[in-house]
Every structure is written in C-alpha cells, then in structure tokens.
Amino acid sequence: MEAAVIVEERNFIACLECGKHRFSIPVLDFKSTIHFCIECGSGYAIHRECGVVWIDKTEQFGHRSLVFLKYENMVLVVEGSVINGNVDDDEAFYNLQLCPTTYFKAAIAVIDVQDRDADPHGIFEHITTVVLTPEDYAIFEAEELDIEQVEKVTGLQFDEM
Numbered sequence: 001m002e003a004a005v006i007v008e009e010r011n012f013i014a015c016l017e018c019g020k021h022r023f024s025i026p027v028l029d030f031k032s033t034i035h036f037c038i039e040c041g042s043g044y045a046i047h048r049e050c051g052v053v054w055i056d057k058t059e060q061f062g063h064r065s066l067v068f069l070k071y072e073n074m075v076l077v078v079e080g081s082v083i084n085g086n087v088d089d090d091e092a093f094y095n096l097q098l099c100p101t102t103y104f105k106a107a108i109a110v111i112d113v114q115d116r117d118a119d120p121h122g123i124f125e126h127i128t129t130v131v132l133t134p135e136d137y138a139i140f141e142a143e144e145l146d147i148e149q150v151e152k153v154t155g156l157q158f159d160e161m
C-alpha cells in the first residue's frame with residue numbers, strides 16, 4: 001500500500017538581536033506573550049492578528065537557568081528561567097510554592113504517606129540557581145553527565161554538601 005506523505009509547514013521568526021534563535025509562530029492568530037531568545041536572552045512581545053505577525057522588543061531579558069535542589073544526598077537539577085537577572089525569589093518559589101509534580105515529567109501525583117498530604121511542597125531544598133551560557137548548558141544535555149564539569153561551570157562543590 002502506498003503511503004500518503006504529509007507535508008507540514010512551520011513558521012518562524014529569527015531573533016532580531018542575534019538571529020540565532022527562531023521563535024515558532026502558530027498558524028492561527030494569537031495574543032501577545034513575552035518570548036525570550038535562548039541564545040542572547042532578548043525579550044519580545046510577539047502576536048499574530050488577522051494573519052500579520054508583529055514583534056516588539058521589550059526591556060526584559062530572560063535566560064535559561066539550572067536550579068539545584070537537594071534532598072538528603074540527592075541533588076535534583078531542573079530547568080528554570082531567570083528574568084532580568086533576578087534569582088532572589090527562587091528560594092521561596094522552589095521551597096514553598098512550586099508543586100513537586102512540576103519536576104517530574106511523568107508524575108501525576110506526589111503523596112507524603114506519613115502526613116497524608118497529596119501536595120507536599122518543599123520536598124527538595126533550593127541550593128542555588130545558576131544562569132549558564134548556551135555552551136555551558138550543553139554539558140547537561142550530553143549523554144553522560146560529567147560531574148567535574150558541572151562543578152566547574154556552576155561553582156558548586158558536591159563534596160561539601
């Protein structure tokens with residue numbers, strides 16, 4: 001049986017500052033939200049109205065970050081984002097506000113069986129938030145995580161925790 005080939009068209013806008021990152025643009029109209037270039041951090045308000053795409057540079061900068069959370073002798077590293085270099089709120093956000101199911105992609109629920117709590121925030125203790133360059137970030141996307149390299153780019157010393 002011959003298979004029908006489906007051709008899918010995708011639309012992008014390149015970052016106005018660095019041109020490296022491409023923002024995916026939906027086919028249908030959408031309202032403005034802030035998007036950040038993962039290469040240079042430039043922030044843009046992008047929206048589509050009556051088929052025309054608009055992009056406006058904002059004063060905000062956003063960078064991908066790695067957030068280090070600790071539970072006993074385990075350190076969980078999760079992806080975060082830092083807006084305008086502000087990491088001051090991360091400790092309270094990760095220790096008190098963020099639902100732990102957010103950390104685990106396949107998690108449906110986290111249950112504290114001792115306290116019979118189906119929403120136990122603050123399981124992991126926030127250690128630090130680190131903003132990395134795209135090059136340093138690649139260390140975490142490698143097939144095997146090199147702990148010495150992680151310590152080098154983050155300034156953390158796991159032996160001292």
Ligand SMILES: [Zn+2]
Nearest residue numbers: 015018037040
């Ligand atoms: Zn950029």
